[in-house]
Amino acid sequence: xxxxxxxxxxxxxxxxxxxxxxxxxxxxxxxxxxxxxxxxxxxxxxxxxxxxxxxxxxxxxxxxxxxxxxxxxxxxxxxxxxxxxxxxxxxxxxxxxxxxxxxxxxxxxxxxxxxxxxxxxxxxxxxxxxxxxxxxxxxxxxxxxxxxxxxxxxxxxxxxxxxxxxxxxxxxxxxxxxxxxxxxxxxxxxxxxxxxxxxxxxxxxxxxxxxxxxxxxxxxxxxxxxxxxxxxxxxxxxxxxxxxxxxxxxxxxxxxxxxxxxxxxxxxxxxxxx
Amino acid sequence: xxxxxxxxxxxxxxxxxxxxxxxxxxxxxxxxxxxxxxxxxxxxxxxxxxxxxxxxxxxxxxxxxxxxxxxxxxxxxxxxxxxxxxxxxxxxxxxxxxxxxxxxxxxxxxxxxxxxxxxxxxxxxxxxxxxxxxxxxxxxxxxxxxxxxxxxxxxxxxxxxxxxxxxxxxxxxxxxxxxxxxxxxxxxxxxxxxxxxxxxxxxxxxxxxxxxxxxxxxxxxxxxxxxxxxxxxxxxxxxxxxxxxxxxxxxxxxxxxxxxxxxxxxxxx
Numbered sequence: 030x031x032x033x034x035x036x037x038x039x040x041x042x043x044x045x046x047x048x049x050x051x052x053x054x055x056x057x058x059x060x061x062x063x064x065x066x067x068x069x070x071x072x073x074x075x076x077x078x079x080x081x082x083x084x085x086x087x088x089x090x091x092x093x094x095x096x097x098x099x100x101x102x103x104x105x106x107x108x109x110x111x112x113x114x115x116x117x118x119x120x121x122x123x124x125x126x127x128x129x130x131x132x133x134x135x136x137x138x139x140x141x142x143x144x145x146x147x148x149x150x151x152x153x154x155x156x157x158x159x160x161x162x163x164x165x166x167x168x169x170x171x172x173x174x175x176x177x178x179x180x181x182x183x184x185x186x187x188x189x190x191x192x193x194x195x196x197x198x199x200x201x202x203x204x205x206x207x208x209x210x211x212x213x214x215x216x217x218x219x220x221x222x223x224x225x226x227x228x229x230x231x232x233x234x235x236x237x238x239x240x241x242x243x244x245x246x247x248x249x250x251x252x253x254x255x256x257x258x259x260x261x262x263x264x265x266x267x268x269x270x271x272x273x274x275x276x277x278x279x280x281x282x283x284x285x286x287x288x289x290x291x292x293x294x295x296x297x298x299x300x301x302x303x
Numbered sequence: 304x305x306x307x308x309x310x311x312x313x314x315x316x317x318x319x320x321x322x323x324x325x326x327x328x329x330x331x332x333x334x335x336x337x338x339x340x341x342x343x344x345x346x347x348x349x350x351x352x353x354x355x356x357x358x359x360x361x362x363x364x365x366x367x368x369x370x371x372x373x374x375x376x377x378x379x380x381x382x383x384x385x386x387x388x389x390x391x392x393x394x395x396x397x398x399x400x401x402x403x404x405x406x407x408x409x410x411x412x413x414x415x416x417x418x419x420x421x422x423x424x425x426x427x428x429x430x431x432x433x434x435x436x437x438x439x440x441x442x443x444x445x446x447x448x449x450x451x452x453x454x455x456x457x458x459x460x461x462x463x464x465x466x467x468x469x470x471x472x473x474x475x476x477x478x479x480x481x482x483x484x485x486x487x488x489x490x491x492x493x494x495x496x497x498x499x500x501x502x503x504x505x506x507x508x509x510x511x512x513x514x515x516x517x518x519x520x521x522x523x524x525x526x527x528x529x530x531x532x533x534x535x536x537x538x539x540x541x542x543x544x545x546x547x548x549x550x551x552x553x554x555x556x557x558x559x560x561x562x563x564x565x566x567x568x569x570x571x572x
Contacts, residue, residue, distance in 0.1 A: 042380035048372060049386035055404050055446070056392055058416065062408060137567055144559035145311070146507040148528040149552040152535050152545050153313035237397040239510035240528075244536065258399040258514050268407055268414075275400040286395035287388050294458045297500065299566050302455050302493045 056279075063273035070269040085273035095274055098256035102278075104167050105252055106235040109174035110228050116175070117182040118224065122216075124183070125190035136187065140299055143180040147240050158245060165246045173245065174235045181234075182227050185296045189223030190216075226292040229285050233293070236282050253278040314552070318545035337546035347547070349522040350530040357441060357526055358505040364445040366497060369452025370490070374482070376453065377460045387457075394450035402514035405443045406432065436516050436523045443511055448504075452497050459493035460486070492565065499562035506555055527551050 062070050064081040089095050124132050154173065155164070163169030193216065201215045239254040246255050257278060260271050286293070294302060318337055341347045376387055393401070409416050410431035418428035431439045463486055471481045507528040512518060518525035518533065525533070527547065535544035 038378075038380060041375065041378050042382070045375050045378070045380055045386050046382070048375070049389040052446070052450070053389040053392055055401075055409060056396060058408055059400075059404050133567075137563060140566060141559055141563055144503050144555055144562065146503070146528070146551045146555045148507045148509070148531050149548040149555070150311060150314055151531060152317060152541055152548060153309070155535065156313075156541070233395065237395070239398045240507070243399075243510060243513060244532065254397050254399045254510070257397070257403060258510065260403065271403065271407070275403065279396050279400055282397070283392055283395050286392070290391065290454060291458070294454050297451070298455060298493075298496050302459050302496055 056283075059272045060276050062269055063276045065269050065272075067267070067269045070272070085270045086277070089270055089274045089277065094256065098251055098253050099277070101167065101250055102236055102252035102254075105170045105174065105250070106232045108167065108171040109178070109235045110231040112171060113175045113178050113182050113231055114224065114228060117179060117186055117227070121183045121186035121190055124187050125193075136184070139180045139183060143177075147177070151244060154241075155244065165249045165251075167250045169245055170241060170250055170252070173241045174238055177238070177241075178231050178234050181296045181299075182231055184299050185227045185230070185292065186220070186223060188295065189220055189227075193219050226289055227296070229289045230292050230296045233282055233285055233289070311552070314545045314548045316545075317541050318549050320542050337542040338549075341543055341546050341550075346522055346525065346530060347550075350525050350527050351550075353437065353522075353524060354506060354526040354528075356437065357444070357508060358502060360441045361444045361448060361505055362498060362501055364441070365448045365452045365501060366494060368445075368449050369456055369497070370494075372449070372453050373456035373460055374486075377457060391450040391454055393447050394454070396447070398447070398510035399514050401443060401447055402511045405439070405446075406515045410439060432516050433520065436520060440508075440511060440515065440524055443515070444505070444508060447511075448501060451501070455493050455497050456490060459490050463489050492569075495565055496562070499558055499565065502558045503555055503562070506551065506558070527554075 063085055064083065065079050066082055066084070069079045124136060158164045158169050163172070197215060197219075198211060201211050206214065236252075237254065238252075239258070242252050242255045243258060246252070251259075257271075257275060260267070320337075372390065376383065376390065380386075396404075407415075412418055412428045412430040412433075415428075415431075417431070421428060429435065467485055468481055471485055476484070508526060509528045509532065512524050512526065512529050513532075516524045518529045527550065531544050531547040531551065534540050534547060
């Protein structure tokens with residue numbers, strides 16, 4: 030059926046939309062609950078029509094600990110992304126343009142570290158951090174997140190750099206460009222989209238990271254993942270506020286995720302699926 | 304890259320020691336006692352069983368549904384790009400939020416939406432996390448990971464050879480035959496990669512369990528990752544927790560071996 034009939038196409042559309050709405054429904058429900066009053070939020074039967082209120086959002090913002098957690102998430106995600114890029118750009122650059130016979134193996138070995146389950150090294154990392162005072166600190170989480178994401182970033186950037194045509198570099202060289210000019214005027218503009226999408230992916234992964242955040246922080250550096258988990262106790266009366274807080278916590282990442290679908294696939298499958 | 308090795312070596316080192324944070328003075332080498340202690344601990348076997356049950360269930364669900372949905376969403380239909388955005392969204396929700404949505408708003412026996420909907424058709428409310436703890440976790444994790452499988456398969460579907468497909472249709476093959484003989488072989492690598500990557504992630508599912516059931520009731524939803532967490536940070540037994548860590552690493556390495564082979568093959572092409 031290369032050219033399905035109009036009716037068949039309509040059935041497909043209806044079916045696909047039904048699935049899409051079903052999958053999205055939990056998020057939508059949470060979003061809606063965020064605009065309910067606390068009484069409406071726990072009402073049975075659930076209130077489908079309610080007077081929306083932004084009171085929850087105002088209250089969430091007024092609470093110092095939410096803002097603190099959001100700031101922590103921001104600092105950790107941005108800090109770790111900056112650090113990871115700082116390390117990954119030169120490394121992948123070297124792998125792509127100055128390959129040696131060990132490059133392939135080094136790359137593969139780096140990937141293999143990514144496959145180590147975090148929980149396998151939880152104990153030593155916890156103890157090292159305790160001894161050097163990095164428990165519950167921004168720097169600690171930045172370091173851990175960087176370590177976690179570095180292989181993915183190097184891999185992604187490597188594939189971007191690989192795609193830069195060598196003729197272009199040679200043409201620059203013939204025109205008298207030195208190494209520095211070559212970097213600045215040829216490579217950087219070409220690689221910038223790749224760097225941007227790698228950064229986006231890194232921010233998403235850091236923002237949603239939960240395992241280390243839950244285990245290595247208590248209060249001071251606790252990011253949103255840990256902050257929200259602290260509501261897991263059955264405090265039925267705060268659902269609306271919790272929904273508002275959660276909506277705020279996932280909204281930026283949802284949007285970034287929509288923007289970077291392709292890089293996500295490439296990054297998470299190590300380039301094996303394009 | 305040495306930094307990844309240091310904790311690894313330390314885990315191995317601790318796993319051979321008697322090392323409890325509550326009685327630090329009795330620290331010392333004890334050979335394989337931690338391992339034999341773990342091996343005789345029924346909690347380990349329960350945890351291993353749960354890990355494998357969780358892993359294989361979610362794997363089957365996500366790959367199966369992911370494939371079906373990828374085929375559906377690769378068709379041309381009205382509003383496809385928006386529908387796609389909606390359907391992949393669960394993957395970007397942080398795990399703790401996911402767990403809370405499901406726990407409080409959907410699966411809650413008193414106020415949850417599922418209970419209410421079930422009540423409409425006369426079903427009694429189910430205490431999801433009390434009566435079906437593992438099934439609940441499986442549903443939650445699947446909801447999160449179906450979009451990942453879908454995304455990868457969609458990407459892979461785009462590169463199916465159109466001409467091959469058209470030729471098959473011209474030869475009179477039906478849609479199912481074409482899917483089975485043209486599309487599926489093309490997706491083989493993508494499926495393999497999804498399986499391996501998901502396996503590595505699912506070996507250590509943590510946040511969803513931490514937020515919803517806390518490993519319970521009893522040990523019903525304690526997987527290997529959660530057991531190590533209990534041993535290390537709740538019971539402060541570093542030696543035994545490290546031994547558990549070694550087991551997790553060995554399991555992951557078996558998976559990683561196959562994954563690396565696939566990736567290396569792609570690199571050489």
